[in-house]
Amino acid sequence: MFKRAKRLVSNFAALLVVTAATTPFAHAENTFSNPPTIAKGPGYTHVVEVSGPHRLVFIAGQLGLTPDGKFAGEPGDFKAQSTQAYQNLKSALDSVGATFADVIKVNHYLTDIRAQLPILRGVRDSFVNTAAPPASTTVEVSRLAADAALFEVEAIVALPPR
Template sequence: MNKFAYPQPKGVAPGNGYSHVVTGPGQWVAIAGQVALDADGKFVGEGDAEAQTRQVFANLDAALKAAGATWDNVVKLNYYLTDMAGLPALRTVRDEYVDTTRPPASTAVQVVALFRPEALIEIEAYAVI
């Protein structure tokens, strides 16, 4: 059972695939920005936004589990992309993880570069358990 509330702010257009506001009680979990590195530190999906996004979400999933959390606990996702053309692939993969009827709050930002030139996406997450 989800213990969070998703109020729609008056005067703000509804979000497309995200919530503007998520509130609720619990323990705060902050997950550092994840990139497409596998468990051995090897880069996954060079030049492929969807492959990188799949690895990033797998990393986020592992981090949530390490904190004793699930995707139902995620209240905020921040996306950093080097090219917004990767946003449709990101949304496709994201929708495999989050409840699309009550999606977390989120922010998507295009950046000039990430920590390695082959990195196309980085995602950080915040959860409350």
């Protein structure tokens, strides 16, 4: 009984190896759309569909900290912090072989949405593909994890399998 099971497992493993070696993997295909029944958002896409074999990468919230652990710019400089946070997001994308074109969802956290949102839009648009921007949520929060933090961004990325 065990010999037969061992032979079946061995044959199955060989089949998997042959199949994996001979089957081309398609890249993840991301479709960005704004249904006509929903008002088009400024700088984001309402629906991002990921199809095909893929891997999802979740990038933790990035603050506007420079590599030495200090906040970018002068105290209270939202543009400097948000630009640095997006630079940090770019570094995280680079670490997994991704670009902003692979980002399918971002979440933004601001401490003063009325004053900061117009600035954020300019910063964001200098990084993302504005023709097919990722799905996005932006909210105001009373405070972030670090007292001097004014902004945080997190992302979900869809990539082809390794």
